[in-house]
Amino acid sequence: xxxxxxxxxxxxxxxxxxxxxxxxxxxxxxxxxxxxxxxxxxxxxxxxxxxxxxxxxxxxxxxxxxxxxxxxxxxxxxxxxxxxxxxxxxxxxxxxxxxxxxxxxxxxxxxxxxxxxxxxxxxxxxxxxxxxxxxxxxxxxxxxxxxxxxxxxxxxxxxxxxxxxxxxxxxxxxxxxxxxxxxxxxxxxxxxxxxxxxxxxxxxxxxxxxxxxxxxxxxxxxxxxxxxxxxxxxxxxxxxxxxxxxxxxxxxxxxxxxxxxxxxxxxxxxxxxxxxxxxxxxxxxxxxxxxxxxxxxxxxxxxxxxxxxxxxxxxxxxxxxxxxxxxxxxxxxxxxxxxxxxxxxxxxxxxxxxxxxxxxxxxxxxxxxxxxxxxxxxxxxxxxxxxxxxxxxxxxxxxxxxxxxxxxxxxxxxxxxxxxxxxxxxxxxxxxxxxxxxxxxxxxxxxxxxxxxxxxxxxxxxxxxxxxxxxxxxxxxxxxxxxxxxxxxxxxxxxxxxxxxxxxxxxxxxxxxxxxxxxxxxxxxxxxxxxxxx
Amino acid sequence: xxxxxxxxxxxxxxxxxxxxxxxxxxxxxxxxxxxxxxxxxxxxxxxxxxxxxxxxxxxxxxxxxxxxxxxxxxxxxxxxxxxxxxxxxxxxxxxxxxxxxxxxxxxxxxxxxxxxxxxxxxxxxxxxxxxxxxxxxxxxxxxxxxxxxxxxxxxxxxxxxxxxxxxxxxxxxxxxxxxxxxxxxxxxxxxxxxxxxxxxxxxxxxxxxxxxxxxxxxxxxxxxxxxxxxxxxxxxxxxxxxxxxxxxxxxxxxxxxxxxxxxxxxxxxxxxxxxxxxxxxxxxxxxxxxxxxxxxxxxxxxxxxxxxxxxxxxxxxxxxxxxxxxxxxxxxxxxxxxxxxxx
Numbered sequence: 085x086x087x088x089x090x091x092x093x094x095x096x097x098x099x100x101x102x103x104x105x106x107x108x109x110x111x112x113x114x115x116x117x118x119x120x121x122x123x124x125x126x127x128x129x130x131x132x133x134x135x136x137x138x139x140x141x142x143x144x145x146x147x148x149x150x151x152x153x154x155x156x157x158x159x160x161x162x163x164x165x166x167x168x169x170x171x172x173x174x175x176x177x178x179x180x181x182x183x184x185x186x187x188x189x190x191x192x193x194x195x196x197x198x199x200x201x202x203x204x205x206x207x208x209x210x211x212x213x214x215x216x217x218x219x220x221x222x223x224x225x226x227x228x229x230x231x232x233x234x235x236x237x238x239x240x241x242x243x244x245x246x247x248x249x250x251x252x253x254x255x256x257x258x259x260x261x262x263x264x265x266x267x268x269x270x271x272x273x274x275x276x277x278x279x280x281x282x283x284x285x286x287x288x289x290x291x292x293x294x295x296x297x298x299x300x301x302x303x304x305x306x307x308x309x310x311x312x313x314x315x316x317x318x319x320x321x322x323x324x325x326x327x328x329x330x331x332x333x334x335x336x337x338x339x340x341x342x343x344x345x346x347x348x349x350x351x352x353x354x355x356x357x358x359x360x361x362x363x364x365x366x367x368x369x370x371x372x373x374x375x376x377x378x379x380x381x382x383x384x385x386x387x388x389x390x391x392x393x394x395x396x397x398x399x400x401x402x403x404x405x406x407x408x409x410x411x412x413x414x415x416x417x418x419x420x421x422x423x424x425x426x427x428x429x430x431x432x433x434x435x436x437x438x439x440x441x442x443x444x445x446x447x448x449x450x451x452x453x454x455x456x457x458x459x460x461x462x463x464x465x466x467x468x469x470x471x472x473x474x475x476x477x478x479x480x481x482x483x484x485x486x487x488x489x490x491x492x493x494x495x496x497x498x499x500x501x502x503x504x505x506x507x508x509x510x511x512x513x514x515x516x517x518x519x520x521x522x523x524x525x526x527x528x529x530x531x532x533x534x535x536x537x538x539x540x541x542x543x544x545x546x547x548x549x550x551x552x553x554x555x556x557x558x559x560x561x562x563x564x565x566x567x568x569x570x571x572x573x574x575x576x577x578x579x580x581x582x583x584x585x586x587x588x589x590x591x592x593x594x595x596x597x598x599x600x601x602x603x604x605x606x607x608x609x610x611x612x613x614x615x616x617x618x
Numbered sequence: 619x620x621x622x623x624x625x626x627x628x629x630x631x632x633x634x635x636x637x638x639x640x641x642x643x644x645x646x647x648x649x650x651x652x653x654x655x656x657x658x659x660x661x662x663x664x665x666x667x668x669x670x671x672x673x674x675x676x677x678x679x680x681x682x683x684x685x686x687x688x689x690x691x692x693x694x695x696x697x698x699x700x701x702x703x704x705x706x707x708x709x710x711x712x713x714x715x716x717x718x719x720x721x722x723x724x725x726x727x728x729x730x731x732x733x734x735x736x737x738x739x740x741x742x743x744x745x746x747x748x749x750x751x752x753x754x755x756x757x758x759x760x761x762x763x764x765x766x767x768x769x770x771x772x773x774x775x776x777x778x779x780x781x782x783x784x785x786x787x788x789x790x791x792x793x794x795x796x797x798x799x800x801x802x803x804x805x806x807x808x809x810x811x812x813x814x815x816x817x818x819x820x821x822x823x824x825x826x827x828x829x830x831x832x833x834x835x836x837x838x839x840x841x842x843x844x845x846x847x848x849x850x851x852x853x854x855x856x857x858x859x860x861x862x863x864x865x866x867x868x869x870x871x872x873x874x875x876x877x878x879x880x881x882x883x884x885x886x887x888x889x890x891x892x893x894x895x896x897x898x899x900x901x902x903x904x905x906x907x908x909x910x911x912x913x914x915x916x917x918x919x920x921x922x923x924x925x926x927x928x929x930x931x932x933x934x935x936x937x938x939x940x941x942x943x944x945x946x947x948x949x950x951x952x953x954x955x956x957x958x959x960x961x
Contacts, residue, residue, distance in 0.1 A: 317787035
């Protein structure tokens with residue numbers, strides 16, 4: 085390990101990061117405060133009625149989705165990086181597309197397809213008799229499947245990028261020393277991509293436990309859904325805060341586990357001897373297997389839902405659902421998402437940089453603070469921001485600023501998950517060389533570190549852009565009057581069962597997210613980690 | 619090589635500039651403008667507001683959201699609220715907003731002439747516009763209408779796995795339980811809710827329209843919904859095997875549970891005159907007809923005719939619990955609902 089940690093006096097960067105962390109931790113602190121000061125009667129009431137069921141449902145869903153995405157994500161990444169098969173370039177790209185699909189859209193499409201009397205059931209009954217029943221999309225299996233289809237790209241993308249940046253020499257050395265291919269995979273490759281797997285799974289789990297759209301449509305009782313129900317049916321937020329506190333604690337436990345995994349294995353890409361792995365050519369049988377696997381996953385996660393959306397959109401448009409207001413919604417959505425993503429990258433940079441370069445307790449604590457927001461369900465994060473602004477900056481209330489801050493708070497962890505590993509993979513030696521060659525700290529940051537971590541940061545930007553685009557509860561609570569986004573349109577229409585009318589906006593969210601996704605997976609951004617130094 | 623950070627900063631600067639350029643539009647107070655917070659589905663209110671905008675020239679900015687969310691938002695915004703008017707589906711929530719001093723008492727002769735006093739707040743800080751009933755929808759292939767007389771029948775074990783209910787966050791359910799609780803007392807209500815919970819199982823829905831859909835498909839035999847969802851479903855699918863039962867009409871029975879959609883002017887509003895024009899428009903005969911028919915509700919103006927598709931308003935009785943009491947009853951109702959553990 086080539087870490088070089090030096091003790092330094094707090095720099096201006098440190099102050100910035102402290103300040104940001106304090107701001108980011110405020111909503112959580114507020115929620116904890118409200119929960120702790122709630123009447124004991126509220127606590128006992130919740131414990132005796134709701135909490136055991138909610139905890140059980142939430143945990144089992146998180147674990148179920150995590151395990152399934154692990155298998156799906158790693159296997160798909162492995163196939164696309166290590167094998168060559170017809171259409172590989174297209175599938176490589178296509179498998180990231182489900183990220184553009186909001187869970188609530190996927191949930192609705194499947195509720196329609198697999199629900200009672202839906203097309204899938206009619207087929208099923210044609211095959212197995214009129215009494216045959218499909219597993220309900222509202223069941224544990226159904227909800228798990230829908231969440232998996234929406235979240236597996238997190239694992240897929242991060243593992244894929246780790247596999248691509250993996251120095252194949254390590255594996256070759258192992259093989260040359262007589263280690264079997266399986267043992268090489270287990271003892272060399274998997275440990276090397278473990279940080280990426282852990283980061284991907286952490287994203288998936290945080291996503292699942294804070295998701296609102298799918299679980300509410302499928303009526304699957306999780307903590308986040310219960311928080312929303314409490315918030316929208318109660319004037320005081322004691323019960324909602326208590327349930328949120330449980331969520332935050334749960335998220336922190338997950339994050340600490342992930343960090344523990346990553347801390348135990350910190351790898352730097354050493355310069356010079358990096359070589360990319362060569363692809364193995366898949367034979368006819370292999371090609372058939374790979375293709376059907378990939379087609380199945382892609383079809384279920386993206387192909388079928390989009391086909392449904394297109395069909396509904398055509399019906400809706402023929403009924404005259406599109407008008408000029410749509411242009412405004414498109415602009416509002418893209419504008420908000422871009423602003424939030426840029427803001428979050430800038431805010432996240434000092435936090436991630438300090439935590440990975442000078443991992444003092446303070447710096448790591450600052451970084452951890454930033455992760456708190458993701459565990460807060462959207463509505464609660466929104467509420468806390470709302471209180472902050474009405475107390476301290478009422479003039480800003482009801483403006484876009486408030487909304488953007490809530491987004492940053494909520495989605496910064498998504499970005500940090502890929503900014504942090506990117507920074508960790510740059511060996512501090514490179515910066516030190518820059519310093520010895522006469523660069524100042526600032527110069528070395530700008531001219532060496534940032535270009536090197538560009539990939540990770542682009543991924544972070546895109547992930548945050550996509551998440552913001554799809555965000556629902558915080559947007560609902562904080563949007564300025566007359567500032568509807570596409571997600572709001574989908575929600576307004578679909579919550580009244582006008583699913584056809586909701587389809588054009590849903591389809592547009594998907595379409596607008598596509599360029600950002602293309603950027604994410606296109607070749608230009610793919611890491612040649614040496615590029616920055618040459 | 620430092621191209622990427624520069625691009626990022628340029629992008630952020632550009633976007634921030636755009637953000638600032640939008641600033642004045644919010645700060646500037648347009649004279650002829652009303653901001654409406656609406657707890658009712660946009661589709662069911664926007665056409666009426668568009669009509670008003672066309673007639674009066676007053677521009678309407680509409681924010682549609684959940685009822686309780688909007689009350690919370692109004693409270694959080696306090697004096698800074700941009701809202702001039704609060705319009706929503708539940709008298710209990712309107713009354714609660716009044717108690718929080720979020721609404722402004724109004725003195726309007728047009729209102730007093732048009733809307734009977736039981737459908738308004740005592741000081742007219744909220745005014746009912748249309749009535750709806752929380753009743754039973756059944757699948758005509760699966761159930762005979764004489765099998766159900768009272769809402770409370772649905773708590774009986776014979777309906778196990780055959781009913782669909784709204785979730786406990788629904789303001790209609792809360793208002794309905796308040797009325798039942800006032801009429802029948804805590805014990806019978808609790809018994810009823812326990813029966814309802816066990817009979818519904820996982821068939822707990824967020825929206826009445828989903829319940830109607832489930833009944834029409836035969837997924838369940840019976841559901842509890844607001845009456846207009848049945849007629850809205852029938853309007854698009856006239857052959858659907860569903861019909862309404864006006865419950866609790868037997869001799870000495872409770873009567874069908876009623877609630878209203880109402881409107882109030884916020885205390886912080888700076889456009890009270892424009893808001894008054896909107897209220898005048900909505901309580902006048904033409905406005906009442908438009909407003910009620912759009913959503914298949916019952917107009918509250920005694921001289922305005924109900925949509926002929928609906929059950930004649932004179933053929934059934936409404937429960938006697940005053941609407942304004944729904945607010946004070948709510949807390950105890952929520953506690954009961956939670957004791958039972960309704961989802």
